[in-house]
Amino acid sequence: MKLKDFVPIVQLCEHYKVEISFFNELDEMGLISMTTLQQNSYLHQDKIGDVEKMIRIHQELNINTEGIDAVFHLLQKIDRLQSELNKLHNRLGLYENDY
Amino acid sequence: MTYIDYYKVLGIDKKANDSDIKKAYRKMARKYHPDLNPGDKEAERKFKEINEANEVLSNPENRKKYDKYGKDWKHAEEFEKAQQQGQYHRGTGKRSSGQYSEEDFSDFFSSMFGGGFERSRGRDVKFRGQDFNAELQLELEDVYHTHKRTLTVNGKNIRLTIPAGVRNGQVIKIKGYGGEGINGGPKGDLHIKFSILNHSKFKRDKDNLYTTIDLDLYKALLGGEVVIDTFDGKVKLNVKPETKNLTQVKLKGKGFPVYKKEGQFGDLYITYRIKLPTNLTGKEKELFRELAKLRQI
Numbered sequence: 224m225k226l227k228d229f230v231p232i233v234q235l236c237e238h239y240k241v242e243i244s245f246f247n248e249l250d251e252m253g254l255i256s257m258t259t260l261q262q263n264s265y266l267h268q269d270k271i272g273d274v275e276k277m278i279r280i281h282q283e284l285n286i287n288t289e290g291i292d293a294v295f296h297l298l299q300k301i302d303r304l305q306s307e308l309n310k311l312h313n314r315l316g317l318y319e320n321d322y
Numbered sequence: 323m324t325y326i327d328y329y330k331v332l333g334i335d336k337k338a339n340d341s342d343i344k345k346a347y348r349k350m351a352r353k354y355h356p357d358l359n360p361g362d363k364e365a366e367r368k369f370k371e372i373n374e375a376n377e378v379l380s381n382p383e384n385r386k387k388y389d390k391y392g393k394d395w396k397h398a399e400e401f402e403k404a405q406q407q408g409q410y411h412r413g414t415g416k417r418s419s420g421q422y423s424e425e426d427f428s429d430f431f432s433s434m435f436g437g438g439f440e441r442s443r444g445r446d447v448k449f450r451g452q453d454f455n456a457e458l459q460l461e462l463e464d465v466y467h468t469h470k471r472t473l474t475v476n477g478k479n480i481r482l483t484i485p486a487g488v489r490n491g492q493v494i495k496i497k498g499y500g501g502e503g504i505n506g507g508p509k510g511d512l513h514i515k516f517s518i519l520n521h522s523k524f525k526r527d528k529d530n531l532y533t534t535i536d537l538d539l540y541k542a543l544l545g546g547e548v549v550i551d552t553f554d555g556k557v558k559l560n561v562k563p564e565t566k567n568l569t570q571v572k573l574k575g576k577g578f579p580v581y582k583k584e585g586q587f588g589d590l591y592i593t594y595r596i597k598l599p600t601n602l603t604g605k606e607k608e609l610f611r612e613l614a615k616l617r618q619i
Contacts, residue, residue, distance in 0.1 A: 313490050
């Protein structure tokens with residue numbers, strides 16, 4: 224584990240103007256996974272994209288953390304369905320214009 | 323430039339108060355927010371329009387200006403220009419430094435409020451760069467082999483290795499090829515969606531390929547050899563005697579390469595379509611009659 228790949232939560236709070244309790248709630252819900260090192264909490268930089276999305280949903284749409292949890296589950300479901308649709312679309316090509 | 327009715331965009335009355343505007347904006351934003359409608363260009367366009375309407379109507383000064391000139395905004399522009407000429411030296415010349423570029427606003431908006439309009443969202447500081455999305459169209463033959471290609475994304479040339487076996491609709495993420503990060507943050511990613519066109523005689527399902535070939539009656543009955551083209555060159559096939567119409571044979575490992583698994587290939591399925599002879603000569607007809615007699619038909 225390289226510390227340079229992790230961003231301190233306090234820094235994220237400052238950048239995005241959100242309370243630390245917001246990150247704690249996301250962590251409790253399992254939406255993010257914070258790492259504690261020497262009494263400081265960190266987030267892996269690969270997860271920043273997801274966190275940004277959660278912050279946007281929270282700030283721009285006034286959706287609380289329970290709502291974000293539900294939104295993320297539904298988005299994952301859409302993603303799965305989209306990928307399934309794509310597979311089926313590709314398979315359909317087998318039966319089109321056969322003869 | 324088309325006149326945009328911001329009240330209509332938010333679905334509110336011209337007499338709507340601040341609370342109505344806020345409520346309407348939130349409702350519309352929930353419906354069309356890009357994070358909730360991934361990949362939906364129409365939702366993205368609508369969301370920009372909603373934001374633009376909110377920027378104008380939620381700001382009393384801008385709303386007043388918009389209400390005053392309304393559909394006659396062209397005259398308003400001339401009027402504003404005349405006013406600005408008198409005040410030019412007092413202007414700050416400050417440009418917007420917010421997250422949204424001027425391209426995110428309609429021409430109508432720019433003509434009404436200018437490019438230097440300050441956004442009030444308070445999300446000035448971004449940590450990670452923006453993700454870029456691109457679509458790449460390739461032919462099926464192109465993705466049979468791993469190859470390099472140069473793409474131009476946002477004016478920058480990116481040399482990319484496209485692995486063999488990439489699938490239609492597949493999205494690959496290229497880390498660090500998105501927008502620049504701010505305040506030392508990491509760059510965003512580049513997401514490339516592959517659109518694989520197929521003009522070949524093969525149909526593809528995952529890593530398997532399917533094709534149909536014509537077989538003459540005599541080879542189908544007596545057996546023989548056929549040569550077929552594959553992406554990997556010509557292949558000679560032995561046709562068994564008394565092969566039935568629509569018989570399918572499998573050529574193991576002659577299909578499409580498996581994505582990111584070097585040396586692994588799917589299978590090639592060949593369906594024989596038996597062609598009956600036409601324009602028979604008298605002699606041929608005679609022989610067929612004899613054959614029929616032998617079979618007592």
